Amino acid sequence: MKALILCAALLSSSPLYAAQLLIDLGSDSRTWQTEELLKHPEARDIRIKDDVSYKREMQYRAVPMAALLKGLKAEDHLQAVALDGFAAELNAAPLLNRKGAQAWLAIENPDKPWPSLAADKPSAGPFYLVWSNPAAGHISPEQWPFQVARIQRLAPVAERFPALGPDPKLAVDDPVNQGFALFQKNCLACHRLNGAGDSQFGPDLNIPYNPTEYFGSDFLKRYIRDPQSLRRWPQAKMPGFSNSVLPDGELELLLEYLRHMAGRKQIP
Structure with a gap:
């Protein structure tokens, strides 16, 4: 800015x-x-x-x-x-x-x-x-x-950053679109995806690789819940997302969005 x-x-x-x-x-x-x-x-x-x-x-x-x-x-x-x-x-x-x-x-x-x-x-x-x-x-x-x-x-995120959007053919209530809403709420403050977003804070979550491509599902969920249980260093800044903040059902929806976007890479 x-x-x-x-x-x-x-x-x-x-x-x-x-x-x-x-x-x-x-x-x-x-x-x-x-x-x-x-x-x-x-x-x-x-x-x-x-x-x-x-x-x-x-x-x-x-x-x-x-x-x-x-x-x-x-x-x-x-x-x-x-x-x-x-x-x-x-x-x-x-x-x-x-x-x-x-x-x-x-x-x-x-x-x-x-x-x-x-x-x-x-x-x-x-x-x-x-x-x-x-x-x-x-x-x-x-x-x-x-x-x-x-x-x-x-303007809403989807209007400002089309590269973040799931396949437009998906229904509004599709799990992937529900996951997109959760991504905006919980991830976009720190991360970009496909080079899209305003944050200067954390790494891109799709370029060059999406975390669903290099983490097994169980380990990725563990990482989101407690990042330093898998990667520990003094300057780590990513917070953990407890079940009270991101219930298991919502976490799975978020992963559905990330898996979907792994197939929609756009090189900025």
Whole structure:
């Protein structure tokens, strides 16, 4: 994203930094400053149990995402782009909820910085999308982007990246198309496929080889559930997808999509 650096400009006047977040909804675009968000009329202190990034309970000053996305429709599609190239594809409907699983934009106060995510690593700030009661909405770890610089309304993934699409002859409710929806939710934030996607984070999942071509089915499922049980190294970043996040039936649908796409390679 060409505007990525501009969207997270760091200002040297505070002890840590103040930052900017660009929210571009197409018809309405606004750059929010840290101080503005901390003083937002709907800002409040919240507690998040089992925070996905910190692996423990955390407390944040946060604003409901619904308050920042006014005018957005439930059928709209958003992308949250992080400083490291992570690009989370998000359906608008869950972000607009104010009951059940509720999305919040957590804002890091420069005077009260959050802890680092790991040794020699920064915090999840300056902006972090978190969820209260995530189990109520079947929210996946990829829907918790941190170090967010830009949130923008975009066309759906299938329109933007035709190379990701299954055979158009398949029925809408075909297992492969169901798997494609799960791929968008759980994988596309980090990975490209056929060179298509916005993420700068993880490897392509079809070029030159699809993981279904070099992993046995059982080992691939194990890898998705617990990546470091098969490949362990200090800088590993892929999260595991537990059964509560990605039930066995959904995991099989995701693999159906990957197997299908192994036969639809497109060299970028």
